[in-house]
Amino acid sequence: MLRYLIEGRVARQQFRNRAVAPAQVGEAKSILFSVFSRYGDGIISFKVINEFIARHPGKTYYLVTSHQLRPYAEALVGLGVNLRGVRKRNFYQLLRIIGYLKRADIDLGFNPWGSGADSEFFLTFAREFFTFRSMKFALTANLYFRVRHYLGLPSPEGGEKGVVLPKRVHRILVSPFSTDIRKSLSSADIKALLAWLKHKFPESRAVLCLNPGDGGKVADIGEVDFFIFGKSEGRSRQFLRMVKECNLFVGVDAGPLHLADALGKPGLGLFGPSAPETVLDVGSCVVPFRAAELQGVFCALQSCPEPHCLHALFQNGLEKHRYSPSLHPVEERTTCRFLI
Secondary structure, eight states, X not given: OHHHHHHHHHHHHGGGBOOOXXXXXXXXXXXXXXXXXXXXXXXXXXXXXXXXXHHSOSSEEEEEEETTTHHHHHHHHOSSSEEEEEOTTOHHHHHHHHHHHHHHTEEEEEOTTOOSHXXXXXHTTEEEEEOGGGSOOOTTSOHHHHHHHHTTOOOOOOOOOOOOOOSSOSEEEEEOOOSSGGGOOOHHHHHHHHHHHHHHOTTOEEEEEEOTTXXXXXXXXXXXXEEEOOSSHHHHHHHHHHHHHOSEEEEESSHHHHHHHHTTXXXXXXXXXXXXXXXXXXXXXXXXXXXXXXXXXXXXXXXOSSOHHHHGGGSSOGGGGBOXXXXXXXXXXXXXXXXX
């Protein structure tokens, strides 16, 4: 019933979905952001929303997001926003949010990285709105560029910072898995990574950050601490605190890496099929590692049974695979030499 109500209202209000002119943004007194997306996309959205607010001060801003993403929004967007976390399946909470948005009388609405009716539903309570899925981007378009282009923001100037990793590290967070198997490490990869980190930072203690159900993949890993993600505000706050307290973050192409980078933590990014040029932001704090054979390549192979390109990082030493982002457009390929 709830799904029917949400999708029905979105369908009826689509006639008001249209591109927003820069003049409309300047004249608007209130703006709503609806962020209901995957973990990493939500982090990207919050970071760029903060840039939008800095560029357009003096307005009243509203942000509606999931209860799981709310702690990250608080950390990345700041205190000058009317923030609400929503459990979409909680009917009474949804009614309260609807009443709140109606009373706010909002001028414009945006839903960066939103592609479903859940995120678009809240936009319908703004007088004018423009949905993210109305934009079309190439697969090789940088993730942060997409949100900035959607919100009418310029790309920041600058390039790779030349990240300097700390010489003494005591606490390392390691995020080895993504919901996409093509971007996830194997048990052998994790063992090799932990051994390399211990050799490079002998005083350090590593914490493996796992999704629920990933414990079996690391059952034979030696002496290491664990953190299990959960779909709750409390678990998100705990992880946020851990990221702030760590000295170094190591992760695959997934949301936790974006969070650590947004918080300014030095990090190591382990990339397989996805090109760092398309994933990392300008001025990133992440040192990318990727197989040399994929320099300047975005792998569009959707049926990859095993990320051999990612496993290759742990052959002959990780340092040999430090990646230099290309100055040229990334080439999209649907063939893989690692499977030949």
